[in-house]
Amino acid sequence: MAASTRGIGMTSARTRERLVLRLKEQGINDAEVLNLIRSTPRHLFVDEALASRAYEDTALPIGLGQTISQPYIVARMTEVLMADGIPEKVLEVGTGCGYQTLILAALVPMVYSVERLGPLQLRARQTLNSLKVRNVRYRHADGGWGWPQHAPYGGILVGAAPVEVPQALLEQLAIGGRMVIPAGRTSEQELLLITRRSETDFTRKLLDRVSFVPLVEGME
């Protein structure tokens, strides 16, 4: 592994181990997810000036008013998405810097990732290409409409919060599939697990109170 990927000093193995311990204490217990958090070079997804903070359990700015998700949230959403088995295809809404995308790509055969901000998606694509991640397809679009061409998805993971769960995403969820999505107004968002039991039967479970950037309509 290249030194840049392995990390040194504040991005070293010891720093990462501390993060993993913290996530365990907070209730993350999927060993595969914890291993991925340990081995994923989060410092490569943030500005060099912030690299020393990359293994803190906190969201950090990635430009254009957006943030890289907090490791706890990434771990929790991934763990819940995979809890019923590994889906063939996952739709991710909100590529951002691509950190969550990379974690998903390490677990599932194919990830379809949609981002509305072109420059962010371009950078994410470059970072993931440099890490030789090949099983991700990218789309520059409003992810509130999903990505119908590849539906249905066994898993849908949404990294930005709509006020209400978009109908298009519900429709693109496979029967038996799971969607993890934050929803609600800024001060009262809830992280939800939505399971599709049949064509018309969806169940909702409240996982956490959370604070995500809003899902914004249209693209730039």
Ligand code: SAH
């Ligand atoms: N998991 C990502 C989260 C990034 S923040 C990471 O760790 O980097 C949420 C992202 O969702 C932002 O990049 C934002 O631009 C994007 N987003 C917001 N509304 C969107 C929409 N309607 N369609 C696609 N992406 C959207």
